[in-house]
Amino acid sequence: MKQLLLVCTFLISGLAFAQESPRQHRIIMQLTSGDTLVHKGLMRQLNNMKEAAPNMQLEVVCHGPGMDLLMSDRSIVAGKVKEFADNGVTFLACDNTIRERQLDPAKVLPDAGHVKAGIIHIVERQEDGWSYIKAGF
Amino acid sequence: MKQLLLVCTFLISGLAFAQESPRQHRIIMQLTSGDTLVHKGLMRQLNNMKEAAPNMQLEVVCHGPGMDLLMSDRSIVAGKVKEFADNGVTFLACDNTIRERQLDPAKVLPDAGHVKAGIIHIVERQEDGWSYIKAGF
């Protein structure tokens, strides 16, 4: 009985701790839109999120038309992307998209990381407990 | 050994109960679109959801262009919003959006609650186990 009590105490105190400590958000965003208004809006949102939760972990996966955000010859917010990347936001380019859209890999912003398949990466992050946000209107 | 058995029995019966009892859905919806067709479609969806799951907890976070749903001078479904709010649906206005779009706070529908940063609220709900649905086409 004592052991059962111990296990329960352990579980309950664990839960209490989870409630009380400041939350460490882990957020996986998906950008599929090539609309420059969406790209500008996303930059504003990242600003707000950084302000509200400075310690969050944030990854932005760009695929399909959304890859334009990360192409040096197409992005209208390349400067902002660099700024956020320098401040801990991770931007990820989808290699499947680069191949299918025949984009020039040399023109992908140097601030971006790479994933093989954008959606599968988003799925794996959700499996690890990250929260999913689809960008765009 | 008896204690271990007890713990396992407790865990297993807990799982069985979770399967058998009618589910209490908790749903966090995100509206970012200002398109009035999307707003009308959303009202139809809320109707269907209320019918299929009368006891669900439902919050609709409006931000970006989606804030139009909750502005008395812009919303084409203000009557419906009031009706759903009276029936337990929570609509939440994003204060960051109000400030950035320089919307008049006095014109936000009185049926709406407020959150500071829409996306962070959606993330926290997901962390608490709510299911996320992005509205719009």
Add this chain to the structure above:
Amino acid sequence: MKQLLLVCTFLISGLAFAQESPRQHRIIMQLTSGDTLVHKGLMRQLNNMKEAAPNMQLEVVCHGPGMDLLMSDRSIVAGKVKEFADNGVTFLACDNTIRERQLDPAKVLPDAGHVKAGIIHIVERQEDGWSYIKAGF
């Protein structure tokens, strides 16, 4: 104390196993767009996903304008849908949408399954631990 140790060992080895075994993805996709460019893009995505994760469980819920994907007289990718369905992808038609849009049930592709309320089905899958992806740009 021995029992407590046993419980902990059991829990920890369970976690280790979850980390090491290849992941069995369970993915619930939502299609609400009637845009044929979105439908073509979705077919490309399903291809990529099948290649990256051949053993995933995948359901695509079509509702609202997204039901066009599954209507024999509207879909521009009916052949592809059949092909994916034959390879284990589940397409689900929303009966609420069929009724509201007064679509002819006889024209729904025979490869599609049915759900009563699309969004509630997506919510229940998330409750069961499936990862959610919203299709479209």
